[in-house]
Amino acid sequence: MSKILVIAEHLDGKLNGSTARAVSAAAAVKPEAIDVIVLSDAPDAVAAEAAKIDGVSKVLTVARAENAHALAAVLAPQIAKAASGYTHVFAPSTTFGKDLAPRVAALLGVSQVSDVMTVEGPHSFKRPIYAGNAIITVEVDSASIVVATIRTASWAAAASNGSAPVEALSVDATLPSHTRFVGLQQGKSDRPDLQGAPKVVSGGRGVGSKENFDVIYKFADKIGAAVGASRAAVDAGYVPNEMQVGQTGKIIAPELYIAIGISGAIQHLTGIKDAGTIVAINKDGEAPIFEIADIGLVGDLFKILPELEAAL
Amino acid sequence: MKILVGYKRVVDYNVRIQVKPDGTGVVTDGVKLSANPFDDIALEEALRLREKGMAEEVVVVGIGPADLTAHLRNGLAMGANRAIHVQTGDAVSPLTAARTFLKLVEKEQPGLVILGKQAIDDDANQTGQMLAALWDRPQATFASKVEVADGKATVTREVDAGLETIEADLPAVITTDLRLNEPRFIKLPDIMKAKSKPIDVIELGSLGVDAADHIKTTHYAAPPKRSKGVMVKDAAELVAALKQKGLL
Ligand SMILES: Cc1cc2nc3c(=O)[nH]c(=O)nc-3n(C[C@@H](O)[C@H](O)[C@H](O)COP(=O)(O)OP(=O)(O)OC[C@H]3O[C@@H](n4cnc5c(N)ncnc54)[C@H](O)[C@@H]3O)c2cc1C
Ligand SMILES: Cc1cc2nc3c(=O)[nH]c(=O)nc-3n(C[C@H](O)[C@H](O)[C@H](O)COP(=O)(O)OP(=O)(O)OC[C@H]3O[C@@H](n4cnc5c(N)ncnc54)[C@H](O)[C@@H]3O)c2cc1C
Numbered sequence: 001m002s003k004i005l006v007i008a009e010h011l012d013g014k015l016n017g018s019t020a021r022a023v024s025a026a027a028a029v030k031p032e033a034i035d036v037i038v039l040s041d042a043p044d045a046v047a048a049e050a051a052k053i054d055g056v057s058k059v060l061t062v063a064r065a066e067n068a069h070a071l072a073a074v075l076a077p078q079i080a081k082a083a084s085g086y087t088h089v090f091a092p093s094t095t096f097g098k099d100l101a102p103r104v105a106a107l108l109g110v111s112q113v114s115d116v117m118t119v120e121g122p123h124s125f126k127r128p129i130y131a132g133n134a135i136i137t138v139e140v141d142s143a144s145i146v147v148a149t150i151r152t153a154s155w156a157a158a159a160s161n162g163s164a165p166v167e168a169l170s171v172d173a174t175l176p177s178h179t180r181f182v183g184l185q186q187g188k189s190d191r192p193d194l195q196g197a198p199k200v201v202s203g204g205r206g207v208g209s210k211e212n213f214d215v216i217y218k219f220a221d222k223i224g225a226a227v228g229a230s231r232a233a234v235d236a237g238y239v240p241n242e243m244q245v246g247q248t249g250k251i252i253a254p255e256l257y258i259a260i261g262i263s264g265a266i267q268h269l270t271g272i273k274d275a276g277t278i279v280a281i282n283k284d285g286e287a288p289i290f291e292i293a294d295i296g297l298v299g300d301l302f303k304i305l306p307e308l309e310a311a312l
Numbered sequence: 313m314k315i316l317v318g319y320k321r322v323v324d325y326n327v328r329i330q331v332k333p334d335g336t337g338v339v340t341d342g343v344k345l346s347a348n349p350f351d352d353i354a355l356e357e358a359l360r361l362r363e364k365g366m367a368e369e370v371v372v373v374g375i376g377p378a379d380l381t382a383h384l385r386n387g388l389a390m391g392a393n394r395a396i397h398v399q400t401g402d403a404v405s406p407l408t409a410a411r412t413f414l415k416l417v418e419k420e421q422p423g424l425v426i427l428g429k430q431a432i433d434d435d436a437n438q439t440g441q442m443l444a445a446l447w448d449r450p451q452a453t454f455a456s457k458v459e460v461a462d463g464k465a466t467v468t469r470e471v472d473a474g475l476e477t478i479e480a481d482l483p484a485v486i487t488t489d490l491r492l493n494e495p496r497f498i499k500l501p502d503i504m505k506a507k508s509k510p511i512d513v514i515e516l517g518s519l520g521v522d523a524a525d526h527i528k529t530t531h532y533a534a535p536p537k538r539s540k541g542v543m544v545k546d547a548a549e550l551v552a553a554l555k556q557k558g559l560l
Contacts, residue, residue, distance in 0.1 A: 095471040102441035111407040130329040141526035179450040182477040256559045294541035307547035
């Protein structure tokens, strides 16, 4: 029988929503137990949130001053120790999980299954390669521990009706001091979180400037949407990096995605393939985004957006 | 200081990859191959550090089949001092790639190893982190800014929450994100100069790397296609269509 350890992602004392998605993927393995591990300097609040996730057997907390920031070099040796007795270690495929899980895998002497989309069996998974243009089925040797990152857009978050016990865990691992946290510059925004929002409005190079991006924010606020962007818009400095959607940005699955002034390069489409309804607004009727859009509207965004707001 | 750079050859990012009808792989015959874009960025960063006097030597590393030579010459033409070609006819897993880099690190004693954050073929995003773990050294992944001084690298990382800055004692492993720099173009005279630069060829088998692969790919499939939708003629029609779907 399988026993799965899920690594909790958290920031500023709050559990990240991707953790409950990783728990959903763990549940698909039909294991005997799903334990969530919280590494922090002060894990209690996060652990209490994790304990509510449906399907969680127990929450393990590792409280150490060194765990104040999520440094992979510091966390990995502790997780590798804690993983003893487990058949699987799962982390969300966010920048947190992508940074940390391979370091854990290497310490355990295994390769990792990156970006799990579906669970076919305890040792069999589907994952994307080539920016999602091919989906492969991989089989992990049944004698090896499975270390995997979970493609969060493929999994709905497990509900929060549970009440799992919380246990403190002490792991005896020597922690390095060669890597130090200096600072985190967070985009301050009252808008919904891009990775969990049911509605997302994204702007591309067609928006033209940082100032012009206000029309995107205004429209998004009107419909209560999170705001994303193409790489071209980020590179041009219209918006900060954390707003990038795509192969090398965030992979998202909102119910509604509205792409405005975005041409639809494969690297961008990779990030939105699982969206419910895709709407494209572009002045070029030949833009590739229309190949995959559920609803397309050809025209100048600066004319259309005010009209849309008026029509709402 | 010496800098080792991962320089992987992949299917060019403009190619729309096709899955073979029998599900045994993707079509790579006759497809354009290029350097992994993240590795061009890694090489550019290493060259800039050398130009700033922070490093003396930049070595590009490729792990792959015998015909990798021309690809490595491109790295030399871009400006690397020399290349190491670890030859193998087999596909290497990220763990095997990391173990291979570790052997080279032991031999070359670099102050920095710069790899791409992911290779755009397998999109594994593992090798750098694994190398750092096996080497027991710092990792600074998804770098968008690197500063090296006083035996330390200060690296700004693109993370989901924004931009994180960390400090890492050297030697360390850095993996590149797209906004770190814009790689230079190769000029014709550089291609000529590159012809005389050395490429060391090492058989993977001779390095004593455990290349056992416990993950097997059993099937390749094309992703489910999204069908072409409808076009609406104006804003009012769009709002009506979204309301009908219950999305507004
Ligand atoms: C025909 C074929 C079959 C394959 N079958 C399998 C399989 O069954 N199982 C499997 O796990 N993989 C398989 N692979 C993929 C394998 O060869 C990948 O190279 C390996 O998984 C590394 O993944 P990645 O490059 O995505 O790593 P990443 O971790 O995404 O790479 C990050 C960085 O590491 C460095 N790097 C990685 N590899 C190299 C390299 N070879 N040379 C130089 N630098 C490098 C680069 O700097 C790169 O940017 C197959 C490949 C081919 C062509
Ligand atoms: C390795 C690699 C990774 C990448 N990763 C990503 C990624 O994660 N995410 C990503 O997005 N890209 C990524 N890219 C870049 C990608 O290839 C494209 O370059 C990028 O997505 C283009 O952004 P865009 O659509 O905004 O710009 P463009 O392609 O320039 O398109 C702008 C569009 O705006 C339209 N337009 C202009 N003015 C107006 C107007 N007034 N009204 C309406 N429409 C207008 C134009 O018709 C055009 O279609 C990556 C590339 C590489 C090589």
